[in-house]
Amino acid sequence: MAGTTVSEVMAELAELEDPRACEVNERHGDDHGVNLSKLRAVAKRLKTQQDLARELWRTGDSAARLLALLICRPKAFDRAELDTMLREARTPKVHDWLVNYVVKKSPHAEALRVAWFADPDPVVASAGWALTTERVTAEPEVLDLTGLLDVIEADMKGAPARLQWAMNHCLAQIGIDHAAHRARALAIGERLEVLKDYPTSPGCTSPYAPIWITEMVRRRQDA
Structure with missing residues (x-):
């Protein structure tokens, strides 16, 4: 109106x-x-x-x-x-909607992904990882998947919660979408045990990467 x-x-x-x-x-x-x-x-x-x-x-x-x-x-x-808005968006829902509803549709998404990915602020970096996870599925050719797994293996265990969640999602998506990297993604998840004990409602898939990857691959094979 x-x-x-x-x-x-x-x-x-x-x-x-x-x-x-x-x-x-x-x-x-x-x-x-x-x-x-x-x-x-x-x-x-x-x-x-x-x-x-x-x-x-x-x-x-x-x-x-x-x-x-x-x-x-x-x-x-x-x-x-957009960079200023992301740094102002400190609550999870505002941050999530800004990235998913606005930044992903922006012509600046790729430049911001690269800039945010290595940002020292873990909340900003989590946005870079969220955009990277989308690329894992949509444009994997712009990524170094092996290099991403190297960073996840080295840094995810000790990352702050928001950043750790985003890195874990990326790990799971690599394992789900790319069979050539699936065994390593599963092994990293099993060794680091990130979100292994996360409470999961009945009927929902655990965010623990080995369970998440295995379940999503099974669904695709059964489809």
């Missing part, structure tokens, strides 16, 4: 705050209490509004930033702007 002001949107988001949702989100490191289905409904009504998206992002409010990422034009951000 064109003409909507930031104040009007913030007031609506405040009305949607749910203390129970806030409590659940806090357990995952997030700091908002708006149900995501309701947030998506607001975004659907507002449609794409790049200027409003930028204003909502500048509020610093997590719910407003999530909404901004739903109504923005991903290709309208320049590289420096």
